């Protein structure tokens with residue numbers, strides 16, 4: 001038997017195995033989702049919540065027969081929200097097998113029976129393009145490739161292991177590959193909705209995007225939402241490395257490779273920017 005404790009955490013009666021906690025999020029218009037809190041799976045951040053609210057605003061009550069793909073689904077939050085909003089055709093993928101398993105369990109927790117196609121793979125590797133998607137969502141890793149100093153400090157860290165480095169770092173490399181492949185997976189008139197973190201180096205990501213499709217595709221983009229958030233560190237390991245991480249981010253910013261703002265108290269804020277992209281082949 002699972003008992004909901006006062007703290008909201010789950011305790012177990014008798015000799016049953018302890019269960020992961022469950023946390024609940026609300027995205028407006030009655031859209032509430034409960035998620036298993038597994039330390040190996042990305043916990044939905046304020047940015048992920050802002051992305052979910054945007055999905056509710058933009059797609060609620062419409063586009064039910066459109067084909068949606070949620071890349072880097074993590075806990076499955078955005079895929080489950082789409083299904084809850086009435087979308088009939090949702091596929092979701094993550095490079096982490098643990099994330100995919102947890103996302104499946106989260107769908108059952110919220111919807112009772114499985115309908116979303118969850119697949120495991122690097123970006124589009126496990127995704128069948130079929131006739132293409134109307135909308136591809138991606139809330140990618142938000143931090144860029146760390147320095148050798150940071151990686152070696154992480155390797156030496158004695159604090160318990162947390163999320164894989166790829167969950168939050170190497171974002172600019174992941175985005176380069178994503179933007180290279182994504183247009184092929186869209187239906188004509190289809191759209192990408194991507195949440196970009198200013199710590200990933202948005203100007204460089206955009207320059208890469210234009211260069212890779214130069215002469216082949218016309219690219220349209222519009223900024224749908226922008227908010228500032230404090231840098232939250234979810235794992236003990238990252239919290240232990242906070243001073244080094246702050247230095248890392250300050251260096252990226254001073255070199256023009258990222259943007260952040262420090263308050264007088266030394267708190268670091270970053271900018272979260274949700275952008276819609278569409279592509280048209282250039283004639284000739």
Ligand SMILES: C[S@@+](CC[C@H](N)C(=O)[O-])C[C@H]1O[C@@H](n2cnc3c(N)ncnc32)[C@H](O)[C@@H]1O
Pocket residue numbers: 042043044045048051071072073074075076077078093094095096099121122123124139140141142166167168174
């Ligand atoms: C910032 S988290 C977002 C998770 C979830 N969409 C959310 O908003 O809460 C990024 C996710 O992308 C996944 N990811 C990182 N690189 C990937 C890749 N190459 N292919 C697929 N998923 C990837 C990570 O495992 C992680 O779950």
